[in-house]
Amino acid sequence: xxxxxxxxxxxxxxxxxxxxxxxxxxxxxxxxxxxxxxxxxxxxxxxxxxxxxxxxxxxxxxxxxxxxxxxxxxxxxxxxxxxxxxxxxxxxxxxxxxxxxxxxxxxxxxxxxxxxxxxxxxxxxxxxxxxxxxxxxxxxxxxxxxxxxxxxxxxxxxxxxxxxxxxxxxxxxxxxxxxxxxxxxxxxxxxxxxxxxxxxxxxxxxxxxxxxxxxxxxxxxxxxxxxxxxxxxxxxxxxxxxxxxxxxxxxxxxxxxxxxxxxxxxxxxxxxxxxxxxxxxx
Numbered sequence: 001x002x003x004x005x006x007x008x009x010x011x012x013x014x015x016x017x018x019x020x021x022x023x024x025x026x027x028x029x030x031x032x033x034x035x036x037x038x039x040x041x042x043x044x045x046x047x048x049x050x051x052x053x054x055x056x057x058x059x060x061x062x063x064x065x066x067x068x069x070x071x072x073x074x075x076x077x078x079x080x081x082x083x084x085x086x087x088x089x090x091x092x093x094x095x096x097x098x099x100x101x102x103x104x105x106x107x108x109x110x111x112x113x114x115x116x117x118x119x120x121x122x123x124x125x126x127x128x129x130x131x132x133x134x135x136x137x138x139x140x141x142x143x144x145x146x147x148x149x150x151x152x153x154x155x156x157x158x159x160x161x162x163x164x165x166x167x168x169x170x171x172x173x174x175x176x177x178x179x180x181x182x183x184x185x186x187x188x189x190x191x192x193x194x195x196x197x198x199x200x201x202x203x204x205x206x207x208x209x210x211x212x213x214x215x216x217x218x219x220x221x222x223x224x225x226x227x228x229x230x231x232x233x234x235x236x237x238x239x240x241x242x243x244x245x246x247x248x249x250x251x252x253x254x255x256x257x258x259x260x261x262x263x264x265x266x267x268x269x270x271x272x273x274x275x276x277x278x279x280x281x282x
Contacts, residue, residue, distance in 0.1 A: 002122060003087075004067040007041045009059040042066070042124055045092050047115035052098045065091040068121050088121070090114060224280050232277035239273045246270055 005018040018038070027035050044050050045064040055062045068088045091103040092114070102114045144153050213220060232239045246266035252259045 001069050002042075002066055003069050004065075005038070005042065005045075006063070006065040007038070008063040009056040010041055010044075010062040010064060011037055011054055011056065013037065013041075014056065039124065042122075044094075045090055045114075046118035046122065046124065047092075047102075047111050049100070049111070050094055052094060052096050055094065055096060059096075061093050061095045063091065063093050065089065070121065088117075090118065228277055228280045231273055231280065239270060239277065242266060242270045242273060 001022065002020055004020070006016075007013050007018075008015045013034070027038060029035055040054075041064045044054075045066050066089070068090070070086060070088050089103075089105050091106075092100065093103075094100040100111070102109045102111050104113065104117065144150070229237065231237055234240075246263065246269075249259060249263050249266060253263055254260070
């Protein structure tokens with residue numbers, strides 16, 4: 001049960017503390033006395049979100065703190081932790097910046113944790129309003145408790161958790177498979193492009209050699225032109241000089257076998273020089 005409620009800097013309230021005794025406690029008063037403000041403070045304490053506008057003028061934060069007497073030392077659900085049999089303190093703060101904070105027994109907590117705890121220890125409701133009965137998601141809880149299905153519900157929750165894990169793993173596997181299929185398709189496309197290019201072994205080296213030649217194209221052209229002149233084009237080219245020598249020794253054919261060898265060698269040299277000149281010209 002709620003034994004104490006402390007409200008500070010909320011709306012028009014500067015600082016007030018309320019104590020409650022076991023049994024029925026009634027808050028009475030005329031319209032505007034502050035009954036709704038106390039209920040609003042309690043809802044804020046139990047996890048309801050509020051804006052900075054509820055802070056009393058001139059103050060930086062509003063605080064609501066409640067002390068509850070527990071009949072059991074264990075809170076179920078996502079609240080999760082054991083608490084000592086006896087008092088449980090909940091505290092909520094909202095600051096002028098709009099940020100709100102929650103504390104359970106002085107330790108920071110999330111609003112969701114406060115809501116999970118408060119649902120087990122108090123149930124506020126107004127006129128013609130029964131909050132927990134109002135929400136369809138709570139109906140199955142009442143039905144299961146009435147049917148004493150705790151063991152069956154536990155087994156179902158375990159099986160559902162295993163299903164969620166398996167479903168997550170399956171979706172991750174499907175994602176990896178899809179990624180693998182995309183990569184395979186890309187690699188097959190690139191392989192097909194390489195096949196269409198008909199790249200041969202050693203082609204890279206040949207291309208690099210061609211690039212080196214092209215980088216020195218002017219020098220190569222000038223050098224080959226000079227070589228062609230020396231071999232063939234000039235009046236005193238190598239081909240013309242060898243031809244003169246060949247013609248001169250050709251007159252001596254038949255006089256001596258050695259002279260015939262010289263003539264034949266000069267014939268071959270002239271042919272080789274002409275072929276080289278043609279290659280250089282090309």
